[in-house]
Amino acid sequence: MDVTALLLSRIQFAFTISSHIIFPSFTIGLAAWLTILEALHLATGRPAYRVVFEFWLKIFGVAFGLGVVSGIVMAFQFGTNWDVLARMVGPIQGVLLSYETFTAFFLEASFFGILLFGRSRVPPWFYLFSTAMVALGTTLSAFWIMANNSWMQAPVGYAIENGEFVPTDWSKIIFSPVLWVRFPHMLLASFITGTFCVAATGAWYLLRGKFHAEARIMLRMGLFLAAILVPVQIFFGHLNGDYVHDYQPAKFAAIEARWHDEQPAGEVLIAIPDPWAETNYYELKIPVLGSLIGSMSFHSKEIGLTDFPQRDRPPMIIPFFAFRIMVGCGLVMLLLTWVGSYLSLKGSIEQNRVLLWATFLSFPLPFIAILTGWFTAEVGRQPWTVYGVLRTADSVTPFLTTRAATISLIVFCALYTFIFAFGVFYIHRLLRAGPVGSLARPPAAAIPNRPMSVVDEPVTVSSLRVGEGE
Amino acid sequence: MFWVFVLAVSTLLYVLLDGFDLGVGILFGLTRDEAQRRAMLAAVAPMWDGNETWLVVVGVVLWGAFPIVYATLFSAFYLTLLVMLAGLILRGVAFEFRYKTERMRWVWDAGFAGGSLVAAFIQGMMVGALVEGLPIVNGQYGGGEFGWLSPFAVICGVGLCLGYALLGACWLVRKCEGDVRDAGYRVIPYLSIGLLIFLIVVFAYALAENLRVIGRWLERPYLFVFPAIGIVAAIVLAASVRQRRDGLPYYMVVLIFAAAFGTLAISFWPYMIPFTITIEDAAAPHSSLAFMFWGEGLFVFPLMLLYTAVSYSVFRGKVRSTAEQY
Numbered sequence: 001m002d003v004t005a006l007l008l009s010r011i012q013f014a015f016t017i018s019s020h021i022i023f024p025s026f027t028i029g030l031a032a033w034l035t036i037l038e039a040l041h042l043a044t045g046r047p048a049y050r051v052v053f054e055f056w057l058k059i060f061g062v063a064f065g066l067g068v069v070s071g072i073v074m075a076f077q078f079g080t081n082w083d084v085l086a087r088m089v090g091p092i093q094g095v096l097l098s099y100e101t102f103t104a105f106f107l108e109a110s111f112f113g114i115l116l117f118g119r120s121r122v123p124p125w126f127y128l129f130s131t132a133m134v135a136l137g138t139t140l141s142a143f144w145i146m147a148n149n150s151w152m153q154a155p156v157g158y159a160i161e162n163g164e165f166v167p168t169d170w171s172k173i174i175f176s177p178v179l180w181v182r183f184p185h186m187l188l189a190s191f192i193t194g195t196f197c198v199a200a201t202g203a204w205y206l207l208r209g210k211f212h213a214e215a216r217i218m219l220r221m222g223l224f225l226a227a228i229l230v231p232v233q234i235f236f237g238h239l240n241g242d243y244v245h246d247y248q249p250a251k252f253a254a255i256e257a258r259w260h261d262e263q264p265a266g267e268v269l270i271a272i273p274d275p276w277a278e279t280n281y282y283e284l285k286i287p288v289l290g291s292l293i294g295s296m297s298f299h300s301k302e303i304g305l306t307d308f309p310q311r312d313r314p315p316m317i318i319p320f321f322a323f324r325i326m327v328g329c330g331l332v333m334l335l336l337t338w339v340g341s342y343l344s345l346k347g348s349i350e351q352n353r354v355l356l357w358a359t360f361l362s363f364p365l366p367f368i369a370i371l372t373g374w375f376t377a378e379v380g381r382q383p384w385t386v387y388g389v390l391r392t393a394d395s396v397t398p399f400l401t402t403r404a405a406t407i408s409l410i411v412f413c414a415l416y417t418f419i420f421a422f423g424v425f426y427i428h429r430l431l432r433a434g435p436v437g438s439l440a441r442p443p444a445a446a447i448p449n450r451p452m453s454v455v456d457e458p459v460t461v462s463s464l465r466v467g468e469g470e
Numbered sequence: 471m472f473w474v475f476v477l478a479v480s481t482l483l484y485v486l487l488d489g490f491d492l493g494v495g496i497l498f499g500l501t502r503d504e505a506q507r508r509a510m511l512a513a514v515a516p517m518w519d520g521n522e523t524w525l526v527v528v529g530v531v532l533w534g535a536f537p538i539v540y541a542t543l544f545s546a547f548y549l550t551l552l553v554m555l556a557g558l559i560l561r562g563v564a565f566e567f568r569y570k571t572e573r574m575r576w577v578w579d580a581g582f583a584g585g586s587l588v589a590a591f592i593q594g595m596m597v598g599a600l601v602e603g604l605p606i607v608n609g610q611y612g613g614g615e616f617g618w619l620s621p622f623a624v625i626c627g628v629g630l631c632l633g634y635a636l637l638g639a640c641w642l643v644r645k646c647e648g649d650v651r652d653a654g655y656r657v658i659p660y661l662s663i664g665l666l667i668f669l670i671v672v673f674a675y676a677l678a679e680n681l682r683v684i685g686r687w688l689e690r691p692y693l694f695v696f697p698a699i700g701i702v703a704a705i706v707l708a709a710s711v712r713q714r715r716d717g718l719p720y721y722m723v724v725l726i727f728a729a730a731f732g733t734l735a736i737s738f739w740p741y742m743i744p745f746t747i748t749i750e751d752a753a754a755p756h757s758s759l760a761f762m763f764w765g766e767g768l769f770v771f772p773l774m775l776l777y778t779a780v781s782y783s784v785f786r787g788k789v790r791s792t793a794e795q796y
Binding site: 061062065066068069070071072073075076078079080081083084086087088089090091092093094095096097098099100101102103105106107108109110111112113114116117118121122161164166167170397399400404407408411412415419422423426429430 | 522523532536540541551556558559560562563754755771773778
């Protein structure tokens with residue numbers, strides 16, 4: 001494949017959006033959990049809830065900041081690299097994104113400031129309200145993004161006039177059935193991500209024998225919530241499969257590695273698809289199950305990828321494997337949360353080091369599942385940006401030079417690697433330091449002296465000297 | 471028409487609000503004193519995220535209501551926007567990261583000051599380039615990667631840096647006490663004089679080059695109302711600095727900015743990308759605008775202004791120098 005501005009733009013988009021989604025998916029879940037904690041704290045008055053809240057708020061702050069800065073890039077990128085797409089879909093997608101900014105970002109940004117800096121300046125009920133507003137903001141943000149992407153996956157309610165997509169029926173766009181299965185899927189994924197990170201952190205402290213009270217709250221709440229959420233998520237995952245089956249048969253065939261029509265269709269569990277020979281190697285296939293999953297019947301005919309001309313086919317390898325990784329992560333998470341919750345109810349989880357280790361090490365699973373899920377959805381949509389109507393190749397800025405695209409790709413890669421490496425490093429340090437009250441924190445030399453919010457702590461001599469000594 | 475208004479208000483708010491926090495970032499680079507730096511950051515930390523969100527508002531309102539302008543402008547300024555975004559990213563993460571480290575702090579401090587400066591400079595350059603007019607061929611930008619770059623654009627970049635720094639200094643005077651406030655007062659005269667020189671240079675350049683903007687001015691003499699407001703504000707600014715009235719300078723600079731913004735906006739009218747694309751040409755289909763209007767315009771936009779006001783009122787008053795440092 002030639003290195004073209006198109007290819008570079010695609011790589012850049014994939015890279016920036018994949019880096020971005022990691023942080024919002026974590027903060028959406030975390031914001032909801034913070035609201036629950038703050039409510040529990042107000043209701044019960046237990047100081048442990050407050051300690052856990054303050055601790056996760058710091059981590060939320062860093063992750064939120066990274067989400068915001070990487071998100072600004074997204075708002076510009078459609079115009080810079082995808083000029084034609086931006087022109088054509090602006091009347092629909094631009095409007096949806098403007099709703100996101102209007103309804104979500106301002107809630108988040110305004111109340112987030114209060115969350116970090118305003119505890120001493122507002123009454124407790126207003127503080128809880130602010131927390132809830134941040135959580136609502138992140139949720140609304142997810143809604144509009146899913147509305148946007150769902151419209152690209154299954155465009156509805158539009159007409160094409162003068163080379164523009166003109167919205168004809170907004171209710172079809174907002175109440176698209178595709179949106180209403182994909183939005184819960186993403187929202188649940190974020191909640192699960194939050195609960196897993198919390199549970200994993202709790203397990204980590206228990207393994208190290210530290211912060212016992214806080215760690216128990218994290219582990220138990222995290223596991224219980226996830227044990228309820230994961231099965232619901234799997235159900236919504238199935239509904240998502242249904243929409244792909246009905247609206248995007250080529251993507252469905254690619255995910256299933258089904259090259260030719262079959263009746264009744266088998267389900268390929270695992271294989272190595274070969275797109276050149278249009279066949280699968282090392283195939284492990286269960287007969288009839290494909291029809292059952294696709295159409296809930298024992299004898300339906302399921303479509304194969306070769307029904308579509310070569311130029312309309314998505315690449316198979318990525319959706320096929322990404323989908324299987326996602327499902328695999330989901331099943332492992334289901335097992336882990338159910339066993340964990342069972343042991344936790346029996347009261348023996350804290351002695352079970354194997355399970356604590358498993359919980360601790362499981363924190364990447366929801367992230368991997370989200371990323372691979374998006375790879376499946378987005379790569380599977382190719383070669384279209386607006387499914388079935390506008391090709392990716394026709395969407396790119398026509399006069400974008402390979403040189404400009406190369407420069408921007410390199411800059412984004414370098415910048416993101418730099419920023420995110422440090423961000424992850426600082427989050428790791430905060431997690432390792434644990435939920436200590438800020439007064440009890442060791443002197444500045446050992447750990448980051450000042451997280452973000454709260455008050456106290458005079459400026460230490462050592463930090464002053466370092467500040468000057470640059 | 472309503473969206474032109476929203477767009478104008480959002481752009482102005484962005485300039486005024488992120489202007490002061492970018493300005494604080496620029497000034498941040500001028501001091502080495504850790505206590506001052508902390509106070510400066512504390513003066514903007516609760517708001518910067520909200521301020522930058524207005525930039526996103528500008529971006530998405532453009533996209534939703536005027537897709538052609540969004541697509542044309544953003545693809546024309548491809549590499550420039552890239553650098554600006556990089557600047558904004560670096561300064562944004564600095565708020566979180568600088569307190570997480572001692573050894574690496576200088577990196578984030580440099581990122582904060584440098585990122586603020588670069589973002590301000592580029593915004594100024596883009597405005598300058600727009601005033602001069604972009605090479606547009608058949609409704610698409612046709613100028614090459616830096617086809618819009620000119621001495622005039624560079625001057626405007628420098629000018630905006632001075633302007634933002636002035637806003638920042640006034641903000642510090644308003645929010646801080648002690649050393650930082652005094653430092654603010656010390657730089658205000660220099661920055662104001664710098665800005666004045668800049669305005670004279672721009673005016674002279676525009677006359678010399680006979681830019682189309684000047685022609686519009688001669689056609690519409692009532693435009694001179696705006697510079698007049700600016701001059702009055704500048705006089706009050708000088709008086710308030712002399713009398714050390716902490717609250718006043720910021721509002722006066724705001725007035726100057728609003729006057730300059732009004733001048734620009736009305737000299738462009740009715741063009742969105744000066745002298746090629748008008749508001750009429752660029753507007754999205756009626757069904758899009760109507761949907762935006764009934765939801766966002768009528769309900770959410772006032773709410774947004776309300777949140778902004780609430781969050782500013784929660785953080786009103788001076789940053790107490792020890793108690794509330796970050």
